[in-house]
C-alpha cells in the first residue's frame with residue numbers, strides 16, 4: 405500500500421488495494437471503464453488482479469507492437485481456471501501455450517481448411533444450414549420472437565457438422581439446454597474474475613461468484629462432447645474416408661506416430677479442441693448476427709438498402725451463394741460495420757508475456773498478463789472519424805464504390821494468436837445475413853417499441869434479449 409509505483413512499469417489508474425489490487429475497482433462494464441482509464445493514463449496502463457500484473461494495451465500501434473512485432477514474447481496464454489476444473493489445463497488451442505499450442509493450432513487449422521474453410525465445399529454445407537434456418541424463421545409467421553437460441557443452434561450446427569458430422573434440430577431440447585449453458589459461460593465470465601485470481605474462493609459455501617455454476621456448465625459441455633468422441637471415434641487408415649474432425653485428427657496422429665515423430669496429438673487434446681471450437685465457433689458468429697439484426701431495427705433505411713442490393717444483384721429466385729460475396733459491396737460493409745461497432749470480443753483473449761520484454765517505454769516482467777483492448781482500436785475516433793460511435797457502413801466503401809478495409813479493422817485480433825476461425829466466421833456471416841435480408845423484413849415487435857441497443861458484458865458482448873418480427877418478403 406505504501407510502496408511507490410515502479411517507474412519501469414506502466415502507471416495504474418488507481419492505487420491498488422493490499423491483497424486484492426484493482427479487483428474491487430472493476431466495474432460490471434469494463435468497456436466504459438477502460439475508455440476512461442485510457443484518457444487518464446494513456447495507451448498503456450497496469451492493473452493488479454491480486455498479485456498478478458495485468459497490462460492493458462490501447463491503440464493500434466501498441467497492440468501491433470506487442471502481438472505482431474514482438475509475437476515471440478507475447479503469444480502465450482495464462483492458465484484458465486475453467487480448464488483446471490475439467491482437468492484439461494494447457495490442452496487444445498485456445499488456452500495452451502508454447503510447442504503444444506503450435507502443434508494443436510496448426511493441425512486444427514489444416515483440418516478446418518481440408519473441410520473447406522474458406523472454400524466452396526464448406527460454403528455448400530453452410531448454405532444447407534441457412535436454408536433450414538430461414539425456413540424455421542418463416543414458420544414463425546411474423547410472430548415477435550427472440551431468435552437468439554435458434555441462431556446459436558444454427559451456427560453451432562455448422563461447427564458440429566465439422567466436429568462430429570452431425571446437425572441438431574432447433575427443437576432438440578437437450579441441445580438447446582447445452583447451447584444455453586454455453587451462452588451462460590460466455591456471459592458469466594465477468595463475475596468470475598475474482599475466482600480466476602483467487603482459486604480458493606470457489607471452495608467457499610454458496611455460489612456468490614457463480615464459479616460453481618460455471619464449472620457445472622463447463623462439465624456438461626465436456627461430458628456431451630466426450631460422449632460424441634467415444635461414439636464417433638473409430639480406427640481409420642484411409643484419408644478418403646474422413647467424416648469429421650475426429651477422423652482427421654486421428655489420421656494425422658497415426659501418420660506422425662508411424663513416421664516416429666514425437667507428437668502432442670492425443671485424445672485429451674482432441675477433446676479440448678472439440679470444446680474450444682464448439683465454444684469459440686458458436687457464440688461469436690451468432691452474436692454478430694444477433695447484433696446485425698438489432699442494428700437493422702434501428703436503421704430501417706440501411707436494411708432496405710441491403711435488400712435492394714440483393715434484389716438487384718442476385719434477385720429473389722435463388723439463395724445467395726458464396727460466389728455472390730464480391731457483388732454485395734454494401735452488405736459486406738454493413739457486416740463489417742456491425743463487427744466494428746458491436747466489437748463483440750472487446751478485450752480479445754488475454755495473452756501472457758513469456759519473457760521479460762520492452763513495450764513502449766516500459767519493461768514488462770515475465771508472467772505479465774496482456775489485455776489487448778480491441779475496442780480502443782475499433783472505436784478510435786482518430787481512425788474512424790468523429791462519428792466512430794455511429795453506425796455508418798459507408799466508411800468501408802471508397803469513392804469508386806469498392807470495399808475499403810483499413811488495417812485497423814481487427815475484430816479477429818492480430819498476430820500469431822489471431823482468431824483461428826476467421827475465414828469460417830466470414831463465410832457464415834455472409835451466407836446467413838444475405839439469405840436473411842433477402843427473404844425477410846425485420847421489424848420491431850411494435851413500431852413504438854424498438855429494442856434498446858444495450859448489452860451484457862462478458863468475454864463476448866451480447867445484446868440484451870430482444871424480440872423481432874420476421875415478415876416474409878413477397
Ligand code: HEM
Nearest residue numbers: 498684685688689749752753816817821822823824825829
Ligand atoms: C465473428 C466471429 C468471431 C470473432 C469476432 C472472433 C474473435 C476472436 C478473437 C478476438 C480471438 C482472440 C485472438 C487473440 O488472442 O489475439 C479469437 C480466438 C480464437 N477463435 Fe475466434 N472469433 C470468431 C469466430 C470464430 C469461429 C467461428 C471459430 C471456430 C472455428 C473461432 C475459433 C477461435 C479459436 C480456436 C481461437 C483461439 C486461437 C489461438 O489461441 O490460437 N472463432 N477469436
